Amino acid sequence: MFRKLIFLGYLIFTITLIISLNVRINDIPPVGKFLNPYSGFWVNGEKKAGDNFKKIILEGIKDEVIVQYDSTLVPHIYAKNDKDLFYAQGYLTAFHRLWQMEFQIKAASGELSEILGEQTLKSDISKRRNGIMYAAKRTLKKSIQDEETLNLLDSYVSGVNDYINSLNYKDLPVEYKILDYKPEKWTLLKTFILMEYMSDMLSRGNSDIEDTYLINELGIDLYNNLFPEYYNEIKPIIPDYIQFDNKSKKNSFISENINFNSKLDLIPNPNPDNGSNNFAISPKKSKDGSSYLASQPDLSLNLPSIWYLIHLNSPNFNTMGASLPGAPGIIIGFNDNIAWGETNATRDVVDWYKIEFKDSERKEYRYGDKWLKTEKVIERFKVRGEDDYYDTIIFTHYGPVVYDKNFGSDKEKLNLAMRWIAHDESVEYKTFLLLNKAKNIDDIENALEYFDGPAQNFAYATKNGDIGLTIAGKFPIKYEGQGKFILDGKDIKNEWQGYIPYKNILTYKNPKEGYVSSANQHPVNKTYPYYYYSHNYEMYRGRRLIERLESIDNVEINDIKKIQNDNFNYKAYEVLPLILDEIDTSKLTYEQKIYFKNLKNWDYFAEVSNENQVFFNEWWNNLYKNIWDEFDSLKYPYRKPNSFRTYKLIKEDKNSKFYDVISTSKNESLNDLINKSFLDITVKLDTFKKRNSLKKIKWDHYKNTTINHLLRIKSFSYDSVSIGGYSNILNAASERHGPSFRLIVKLKQNEKTKAWGVYPGGQSGNIGSQNYFGEVENWGKGVYNKLLFNSNYMDNRNHIIFEKKYNIK
């Protein structure tokens, strides 16, 4: 009996021990499973970059495929047909980036809590309420009607799945081991969710609800004064000399303002610095008759990078550039004949409709003199370690009711439905697949017709010497001012009045000035017959870019590199002389005078080791905060006037009541504010120096540009990259945000396409790879890699570290 008990005791203890070392407890990875030397995280380490290429088995190919990797781990795929090409793209992208691909989709579709538990539930609910899945399903439905696109997408999906199926526990990317879960099957829908993920990042931004509150609070005059729609000083993307004459078409219905005054817990806007710059140079402006394309998308800086470089070659394709892991084809890139790049076409394509339900059942809502039926969708959220959570989302014909008594709003009566262009069915992938094989400017224009969104400014150049820019995307036709504020959903007149036809979208080519460019500024002058609006047009990068392009001639590759890495702080150039003039130098100490003198002599370049940039940045933030402190007493979500408006206030209105700091009894003047904040900053910087025992503060150190791993694990992230620039500067590297890719392409007749590129990260998403941080340092320094691009794989031979010919089995 005693022995039985001992045996039973050991048996129970052994089993309990093994189980407890095999599951994740309190966010600690499963100790035994994760740490063991056979299949734990250790085996994810790579001996040298790319020593696991032998694991690549392309089982699903129909014909011979050659795969090469160059020294930066960029795959070069040479296939004999398109299906094999995209199959291999899917497989090889997953090979380097599987965890990231799936994680991004989980985040976009609101399923992160399955993996991360309750901490991400709120973000998940907001994604589902924004209707990202709803949009992806509609786009999928429309896109699969096009057989050619469908075939290629299908091949991509099966490539990803064949890679996933080849994995044992020990081969899983280490993030799966840390969080203890497994990859799921890839689907067509996931590839479409990726596009909506991009829309969520690029086209969802709006300030309609905040501005409805502000206009009620401030009154129309002050609101219009502080938040003008655009500024004459800023040159639009489409050159000002291009005028439109069909003004009569503008609809001028005036809608009644919604009286809005209530607490709303808003879903945060995407990062306002999501932007970019791109430009193309025509042969006549270049030194040797080449055309150039330069593209630099500014996004959140993450590891693994949002971009994956790849070269795709088949009888129909020979294209290379940045792809999005999870999507077939090249998104920003080039082929033998053309090159293209996108910047975000900032425009308000989200509107909010106030919905009046018939009763608390919420089955019907008023529309004109009728009651329309709603559709109720019950969303289920799997939450790791907790019970499932259910959320009921009500759909109207406008779109989902995002804010209601169950989410964000504390009032039964405040129900806001979201009308977002991304909810419409569309066929974006077709655009990219056509662009990837375009031969000339006509092919490009044809491809862009299929692009609905997120709206982008496509700049392009061709070997024939054509350059052009098209603001591609589906844009609603709106009456003047429509959708700046919450709209009354009852009123039929508040519907979007259709879409701007493709023949009337904004596009121009081969302009006399020899270049096209864009940097998220407003698109066009006010003669354009359609109303456009955004709360977030860029005010600085566009001007600098145009001035740089105007000032150079006989353009060469180095001129373009210099522009992409340009650290000129336009904001400082504009505002610093004004505020320095207000400083009363007689009261300054010797040390303070040195700061003053340095600022006075500054050339406004935010270079890596520049201290003036640190001073100016702090000073401006402090001043801005004190000028608009009145806003901080507002009860509900709001926004503040932008920097450019603030500069104009300082320049033009010396007596504004906003200069008074409300927390003090004194009535401050502009001069008081400027002098006080100057002194505050000298103290702040002196303290910083003392604490870190520094003689001089370096801008890169102070700014601390960090490239975060998607799980924000510190040791998987790259801290404090040495890089100049800042937001509103062409080299837009701020704390967590910046040029996510730099690409320059040179196209010359009778010559091979040449390209240079760099992005902050490595091709391999494996933290155990030497390539994981990849080109981060080079990116910071403004060093580019020449991209290996040959239509014959034999020509790559001197530059590759791996080559294998895959045959059908």
Add this chain to the structure above:
Amino acid sequence: MSFIFRIIIIGIISFYMPDYLPWWSITIITFGIGFTFDENYFSHFLSGFIGVGTAWLFLLLSVDSSTNSIISNKIIDLLEISSVNMLIIYTSIIGGFVGGIGNCLGKSLRDLLYRKKKKRDFKF
């Protein structure tokens, strides 16, 4: 002699265990040893502990040095462990402990199935 012998057997099998088996398969080995050899619990536990622990130690040292500690340096930060060496030691101890317990389980089953005559002879 048996003690050293057992350690060597456990060590070699743990070292060469195929990586497609789940990591806890080491307990199957030590269980078998515990069941086969007639020794006391302490001796069994120690042979499993040292056998598996040493095998893991060598495995870990070799995988970590061949991959230049790139991944382990990142993981120690995540797990808040001071150094890669400490992580290797902790991991080996865990492996050793699980192995040793497997031995004891085998031993307890042996005790259950075979009555020990020697012990009685000694007493009476």
